Amino acid sequence: MGRVFISGGKGGLARAVAARFSAAGWAVDAPSRAELDVGDCSAVEEWFAGRPAYDLAVCAAGVTKDRPFLKQTEDEWDAVMGVNARGAAWCARCAAAGMLREGREGQVVMIGSYAAYRPAPSQAAYAASKSALEGLVKSLAREWGKKGIRVNLVLPGFLLTDMTEGLRESVKEAALSRHVLGRFNTPEQTAAFLLFLQEVLTAASGQVFDLDSRIL
Structure with missing residues (x-):
């Protein structure tokens, strides 16, 4: 198989991605913030x-x-900007440098957010940081495409993870009401898509993949 790096390794989504890739035979590095502060x-x-x-x-x-x-x-x-935007950019930069150094093709996937397109009040910093990722992905996909490095943006949707656990039930219900299918995506489904994107959709780069049923 291959080697995968996952930042924010203790988060609910990262844990699901690590488990999925590990089960598929991949070597997984998923450092927590204590192990790697991507804002640095x-x-x-x-x-x-x-x-x-x-x-x-x-x-x-x-x-x-x-x-x-x-x-x-x-x-x-x-x-917020340091982790969500600059941190993602620097992880992408360093990962791509390693791929080029060893002469291998690869992929960088950035995890975006619906908030970049339909932000709630009081989310200016978060929305701005996630909005930055789309421009970054499209620019890097053009820059690195001829070198065989793909770059894509995945919007996993509103996930029931540690990050959203503390939200009021009314907030969760309001989020659910915007899903035309009336159900949330899950970290496990997102992880399955990322494996599919890596191993099957090998011609996709510079794309934005929205994985739930809220309409952008």
């Missing part, structure tokens, strides 16, 4: 420099600091 570019560079190249990098680390924008602090804004 030097730490990201050090992580990748000390390991063989990966065949797939899944940039799944993410944070939220939702607050009305007029009350948002500079530190909160920087923390």
Whole structure:
């Protein structure tokens, strides 16, 4: 099989992706934030420099600091942008550098969000950070395509994970009401799609894959 890197390794989605790829015979590195803070570019560079190249990098680390924008602090804004946008970019950069160094083709998948297209109030930082990923993916897909490196954006949808566990039931119900099928996607279904994207959809790059039934 191959080697996969998954950032934000303790998150619900990352754990599901790690389990799916491991079951398929892949070697999996899924560091937690304590093991790798992707908001620290030097730490990201050090992580990748000390390991063989990966065949797939899944940039799944993410944070939220939702607050009305007029009350948002500079530190909160920087923390969200640092992990969700810059962190994903630096993981992609370092993963691709390893692929090129070892002369192998590969893929980078960035985990986006419906909030980039239909943000709720008080999500300015989160929405901006996730919106940045679409432009990044399309630019990198063009830049690296001739070198055999694919770059795609996956929107897993509203997942019932640790990140959403603390939300009020009314918020979850409101989110569910926007799904035309009346059901949520799951981390396990998303993980299955990522494996399919890696092993079957080998001609796809620069694409945005929306995995639930909310209409963008």
